[in-house]
Amino acid sequence: MQNTFIGKNPSVLWFLLGLSVFTVVVTLCSEALGADIISTSFLKTLGKTLCLCLVAIAMDVVWGYCGILSLGHFAFFGIGGYAIGMWLMYARTEDIVVASLQNATLPPTPDEVTTAIGSQIFGVVGSSDFPMIWALSHSLTLQLLAVVLVPGLLALVFGWLAFRSRVTGVYLSILTQAMTLALSLYFFQNDTGLRGNNGLSGLQNVPGLEAVSQATLSLWFFWGSAFALGAGYVLFAWIVSGKLGSVIRAIRDNEARVRFLGYHVESYKLFVFTVTAMVAGIAGALYYPQAGIINPAEIAPIASIYLAVWVAIGGRGRLYGAVIGAAVVSLMSSWFTGGAAPDINLGFYVVQWTDWWLVLLGLTFVVVTLFFPKGIGGVFDLIAKRKGDTA
Amino acid sequence: MSTLLEVSGVSVNFDGFKAINNLSIQIAEPEMRAVIGPNGAGKTTFMDIVTGKTKPDEGRVIWGEKSVSLLGMNESQIAQAGIGRKFQKPTVFEAQTVRENIVMALKNPRRPFDVLFKRGGNDAEDRVRAISDDIGLTGALDQTSGALSHGQKQWLEIGMLLAQDPRLLLVDEPAAGMSPAEREQTTDILVRAAKTRAVVVVEHDMEFVRRLNCKVTVLHQGSVLAEGSLDHVTKNKDVVDVYLGR
Numbered sequence: 232m233q234n235t236f237i238g239k240n241p242s243v244l245w246f247l248l249g250l251s252v253f254t255v256v257v258t259l260c261s262e263a264l265g266a267d268i269i270s271t272s273f274l275k276t277l278g279k280t281l282c283l284c285l286v287a288i289a290m291d292v293v294w295g296y297c298g299i300l301s302l303g304h305f306a307f308f309g310i311g312g313y314a315i316g317m318w319l320m321y322a323r324t325e326d327i328v329v330a331s332l333q334n335a336t337l338p339p340t341p342d343e344v345t346t347a348i349g350s351q352i353f354g355v356v357g358s359s360d361f362p363m364i365w366a367l368s369h370s371l372t373l374q375l376l377a378v379v380l381v382p383g384l385l386a387l388v389f390g391w392l393a394f395r396s397r398v399t400g401v402y403l404s405i406l407t408q409a410m411t412l413a414l415s416l417y418f419f420q421n422d423t424g425l426r427g428n429n430g431l432s433g434l435q436n437v438p439g440l441e442a443v444s445q446a447t448l449s450l451w452f453f454w455g456s457a458f459a460l461g462a463g464y465v466l467f468a469w470i471v472s473g474k475l476g477s478v479i480r481a482i483r484d485n486e487a488r489v490r491f492l493g494y495h496v497e498s499y500k501l502f503v504f505t506v507t508a509m510v511a512g513i514a515g516a517l518y519y520p521q522a523g524i525i526n527p528a529e530i531a532p533i534a535s536i537y538l539a540v541w542v543a544i545g546g547r548g549r550l551y552g553a554v555i556g557a558a559v560v561s562l563m564s565s566w567f568t569g570g571a572a573p574d575i576n577l578g579f580y581v582v583q584w585t586d587w588w589l590v591l592l593g594l595t596f597v598v599v600t601l602f603f604p605k606g607i608g609g610v611f612d613l614i615a616k617r618k619g620d621t622a
Numbered sequence: 623m624s625t626l627l628e629v630s631g632v633s634v635n636f637d638g639f640k641a642i643n644n645l646s647i648q649i650a651e652p653e654m655r656a657v658i659g660p661n662g663a664g665k666t667t668f669m670d671i672v673t674g675k676t677k678p679d680e681g682r683v684i685w686g687e688k689s690v691s692l693l694g695m696n697e698s699q700i701a702q703a704g705i706g707r708k709f710q711k712p713t714v715f716e717a718q719t720v721r722e723n724i725v726m727a728l729k730n731p732r733r734p735f736d737v738l739f740k741r742g743g744n745d746a747e748d749r750v751r752a753i754s755d756d757i758g759l760t761g762a763l764d765q766t767s768g769a770l771s772h773g774q775k776q777w778l779e780i781g782m783l784l785a786q787d788p789r790l791l792l793v794d795e796p797a798a799g800m801s802p803a804e805r806e807q808t809t810d811i812l813v814r815a816a817k818t819r820a821v822v823v824v825e826h827d828m829e830f831v832r833r834l835n836c837k838v839t840v841l842h843q844g845s846v847l848a849e850g851s852l853d854h855v856t857k858n859k860d861v862v863d864v865y866l867g868r
Contacts (some may be wrong), residue, residue, distance in 0.1 A: 262626030
């Protein structure tokens with residue numbers, strides 16, 4: 232038992248247990264099963280939160296374990312969302328167009344169908360031609376591959392250039408942020424062919440599953456997100472627990488020393504950066520069908536900074552810390568900004584949480600970094616220590 | 623004995639300051655060699671050049687039977703070729719246990735996928751045990767290395783060097799900050815290592831060098847001032863001048 236994977240990583244078992252219980256409870260309370268305790272929209276929020284937890288553990292591995300403060304992982308998340316969104320939008324529009332053209336007196340030529348789909352999708356940006364970037368959008372398999380491969384390739388090329396030049400620390404963070412900004416500006420352009428600032432919409436409708444109600448569909452996505460989070464947790468726990476974990480933590484603490492041990496530091500960084508980017512892409516591909524819409528604002532640099540804030544608040548260098556941070560902060564964020572939080576009337580001024588939430592979040596971040604550098608996850612250390620003292 | 627490392631005619635400029643000036647040193651295998659010299663003599667820069675941290679402006683650094691030049695290789699390639707280095711300040715990975723530190727250093731394939739899938743190898747535990755016995759840290763294997771005393775950290779770092787199974791060990795001031803008893807043990811470890819490999823020790827402390835009982839190279843202003851037994855070099859007039867400051 233001591234030497235097995237679970238024996239060395241007791242948190243994996245606890246995490247999977249907790250996640251399963253959570254999934255079962257949410258399922259039993261969902262609208263799809265007739266219980267009206269959790270509304271479909273809240274179910275979607277929970278499913279989305281699981282995806283955010285997944286990208287947060289990826290961020291924790293790259294930052295908390297390997298010491299690369301990447302401010303670009305939410306861009307990889309967004310790319311994953313766009314990749315799946317392109318298929319969702321194309322296939323659904325195709326269904327609609329084919330159905331509406333069926334009543335035409337002359338059967339439509341394939342060209343007419345394509346043009347009709349094109350003008351449906353790109354009408355908002357005043358075009359009807361399919362840009363090159365949509366060449367694979369008719370195929371679910373290819374777009375699913377793109378979910379993993381596009382973020383992976385981008386991370387590989389970017390990481391290779393950056394790590395090879397030995398850019399580290401804050402300079403690397405700035406570089407990743409520049410990449411994110413460039414990407415979001417690129418996605419904003421109408422010429423890019425991704426509908427500019429309109430983004431992709433209607434993603435909650437899955438082609439071929441029109442007969443399935445949104446309540447059931449949301450439940451399926453929730454299960455998918457829970458499974459992905461569980462699998463991602465096990466994968467990362469496996470990566471960081473063995474000797475490779477030892478090496479990447481050593482790189483975080485003293486990169487130069489690791490070189491003199493004979494390890495090619497850049498390959499390790501590149502491996503971690505790329506694998507986490509691919510997982511971020513998968514998380515995004517599960518998130519955006521639940522959100523229903525994606526636009527370039529989603530991958531603006533601020534989103535990647537939020538990601539770092541979640542991980543810092545949850546506790547760096549421990550996977551469950553990242554999960555806690557992402558879940559707590561993102562759920563609180565949607566509570567405060569969704570108008571559900573009661574405004575505080577001070578008489579002379581009304582504190583509206585939609586405006587003040589960011590201030591609260593900023594203060595929390597400052598307090599946590601100053602006084603609880605281990606984050607919320609550090610509380611578990613205290614509990615474990617107490618137990619150890621009494622035992 | 624055959625020549626393992628040959629440094630010839632090497633010079634390094636740091637913004638006009640000649641840290642190393644036409645330096646030539648040969649190290650055989652096996653051999654114990656002490657390198658001494660006043661501050662700024664270029665001892666650490668010499669190690670930086672051999673391990674690939676600093677690239678010289680001119681000169682050659684030749685390694686092994688096949689006479690490979692080390693100048694075209696990066697730090698990790700040089701380490702894999704068989705050169706291990708211990709730094710002046712003990713640099714172990716303090717957040718990790720003694721065992722993790724040694725396992726990381728063990729001679730094994732170093733590429734990410736090798737490390738990910740072959741977790742240490744079957745004999746890893748035996749090798750870790752042998753090394754920890756050698757450096758006297760078997761009882762502390764599962765301790766966080768940050769909790770070790772200064773002397774123990776120095777030994778752990780020497781143990782990590784041995785775990786790499788290098789042909790050449792470059793050891794920078796191994797006895798700094800150690801008690802007399804700890805120094806003695808450090809000498810033993812190094813002398814034992816030098817029976818099968820080349821060991822180069824940079825040291826300030828003459829008493830420590832005397833106990834190593836080996837050939838000594840005196841560096842001054844980036845080049846070799848004298849070479850020979852400790853008694854021989856301490857009688858050399860130039861060396862006396864440099865050390866006593868004329």
